[in-house]
Amino acid sequence: MRIVIADDSSTARMFARRCLEVLGYQDADIIEVENGVKALSAVLVKETDLLLTDLTMPNMDGMQLVKIIAEDEVLQNLKLIVITSAGNSAKEKILSGYGAAVISKPVSPAKLAPILEQKLAPVAQEESGEDDTWAADDSHSEDSWGDDDDWA
Amino acid sequence: MSELKDKISEGILNAVNECMEGLAFMQVSHISFYWAKIEVLQPVKGLLTIAFPKQLMRDIVKAAYGELVSELDENMLKDAVGEIANTVTGILLNTLLPEETPFELGLPQIGTGIPDFPKAPSIIQHLKVEKKLFVVIVSGEDFIEHTWD
Numbered sequence: 001m002r003i004v005i006a007d008d009s010s011t012a013r014m015f016a017r018r019c020l021e022v023l024g025y026q027d028a029d030i031i032e033v034e035n036g037v038k039a040l041s042a043v044l045v046k047e048t049d050l051l052l053t054d055l056t057m058p059n060m061d062g063m064q065l066v067k068i069i070a071e072d073e074v075l076q077n078l079k080l081i082v083i084t085s086a087g088n089s090a091k092e093k094i095l096s097g098y099g100a101a102v103i104s105k106p107v108s109p110a111k112l113a114p115i116l117e118q119k120l121a122p123v124a125q126e127e128s129g130e131d132d133t134w135a136a137d138d139s140h141s142e143d144s145w146g147d148d149d150d151w152a
Numbered sequence: 153m154s155e156l157k158d159k160i161s162e163g164i165l166n167a168v169n170e171c172m173e174g175l176a177f178m179q180v181s182h183i184s185f186y187w188a189k190i191e192v193l194q195p196v197k198g199l200l201t202i203a204f205p206k207q208l209m210r211d212i213v214k215a216a217y218g219e220l221v222s223e224l225d226e227n228m229l230k231d232a233v234g235e236i237a238n239t240v241t242g243i244l245l246n247t248l249l250p251e252e253t254p255f256e257l258g259l260p261q262i263g264t265g266i267p268d269f270p271k272a273p274s275i276i277q278h279l280k281v282e283k284k285l286f287v288v289i290v291s292g293e294d295f296i297e298h299t300w301d
Contacts, residue, residue: 008259010228011235014217056238056257085242090254104246105239 001028001120002046006039006065007054007083015107016052016083022109023116036060040068048078050120055084055091063094070098079119083107185209186229187267188237191258192245198295200241200288202233203267208284209233234260240288248300273297 003025005016013032020030028049033039037059043051051069055062062082069075080100087095092102101115165182172178187203204212206229213224213232221228237260245255274291290296 009231009235011232058259085239086257088246090252
């Protein structure tokens with residue numbers, strides 16, 4: 001599995017990566033980039049399963065990035081998750097229209113788990129060869145990741 | 153002008169030190185900060201500044217990174233204060249604004265030393281984490297006097 005994380009903050013990228021690792025994606029090929037232009041290049045050069053992106057970035061912001069990807073014939077099946085401090089329900093509606101899920105910062109495994117479950121379950125299932133669905137496996141239930149206080 | 157500012161700064165330190173030593177046998181020293189400013193661009197103009205004393209910032213980043221890193225470098229500390237400011241501003245606006253109201257934030261401005269205190273109307277909060285003080289300033293006439301309903 002290949003995952004691209006786009007955020008101008010290395011701290012934010014670290015948090016996102018750590019959440020992915022906690023949620024079982026430690027063996028994924030995780031690429032970090034600091035802006036929308038580099039994110040677009042990263043998803044174009046090699047087939048990518050998931051893009052996690054911030055909204056406010058220099059050199060193409062997340063909204064523009066999501067729009068370009070959603071409207072591209074080749075990229076439109078790429079799973080999109082926006083992790084942002086600048087999100088609210090107004091932007092969420094627009095981003096949902098492009099097929100992106102939205103999570104508010106600070107990100108945590110508890111916040112990310114159900115979104116990944118929704119976006120990646122069939123991929124995770126195929127790769128692991130397991131019969132159980134992600135949702136049915138208790139070790140991956142939302143409760144097992146604790147709440148945000150435990151993470152902190 | 154910078155020479156004069158330095159002279160005054162040194163004078164302040166010496167004056168306070170002399171007083172504190174005489175009064176309470178205590179010594180004072182300069183404190184320096186990692187700070188970040190986030191501009192609120194819409195729907196109202198404003199600025200959020202957050203400033204952490206350097207040692208506190210190191211403690212925060214160490215706690216955040218955990219075992220992922222053995223040594224902290226300057227870039228990590230500056231980046232972290234920017235990300236904190238960014239996240240705090242987003243949470244604050246989501247709290248203040250009516251639900252469907254979009255907002256825009258600028259990219260963080262980051263620095264060390266003492267941040268310039270804004271001339272605009274401001275709300276200053278002195279907060280504490282792990283018994284160490286830090287400061288958050290929200291400023292801008294439009295922001296402070298905005299009706300948030």
